[in-house]
Amino acid sequence: MATIHLTLAPLLLLLLVAGITAQRAAPAPGPAGPINITAILEKGGQFVTLIRLLNTTQIGSQINIQINSSTEGMTIFAPTDNAFQNLKPGTLNKLSSDDQVKLILYHVSPKFYTLDDLLSVSNPVRTQASGRDRGTVYGLNFTGQGNQVNVSTGMIETRVSTALRPERPLAVYVVDMVLLPEEMFGERKIVPVPAPSPQAKSPDVSDDVDSTRKAAAPTRPTSERSGSGEMKVGLGFGLGLVMLCLKFLI
Known part of the structure; x- marks a missing residue:
């Protein structure tokens, strides 16, 4: 038995050394790289x-x-290429640069949510677009049951489907429709312009009225003007006759 133990001792020692060498040679796992959404x-x-x-x-x-x-x-919440293709033609091109930013930020929530979280979250869930306009909440509403979660914007409703990344600190979920915020794409209320007051006069109307009043201003009758002229002529003729008579008398 002693001979057998002595024979196995070098073999055990060799295995031990080989294990230590393998551990030293194996590279230690490096730190995970930074998250890149692209x-x-x-x-x-x-x-x-x-x-x-x-x-x-x-x-x-x-x-x-x-x-x-x-x-x-x-x-x-990541819309697929088909989701963008299903938009009305020109929808993206009609948006200003600032509105395009708000549209993309509307698909981003500043908090990590699992699918189970979305089923029990308090609606509406704020998105990053909320910080662009003061006093305006660009929110998303979530409903569903079981394994199905639906997201609604007030304009559209679609299902939250595949999770491209479910781990903290970033969750990325696929949606089959572009999330259109009602604040940007909803019907805008048209404020009726009040009708002008009957007493109010626009500048054009006042000009017409003034010109009309000037045209309608009373003028002295022609007979009065002519009578006055004849009186002056008569007085001049009489004075001329008196002077002529006095000349002959002298």
């Missing part, structure tokens, strides 16, 4: 339009900076 969407493969808008509005860079320094996390 890389996440590119991996999804159907978000070309959304990626373009994130780049042109520079919101993609802002998200990457905020999400890597945020304690609350963030939730993004």
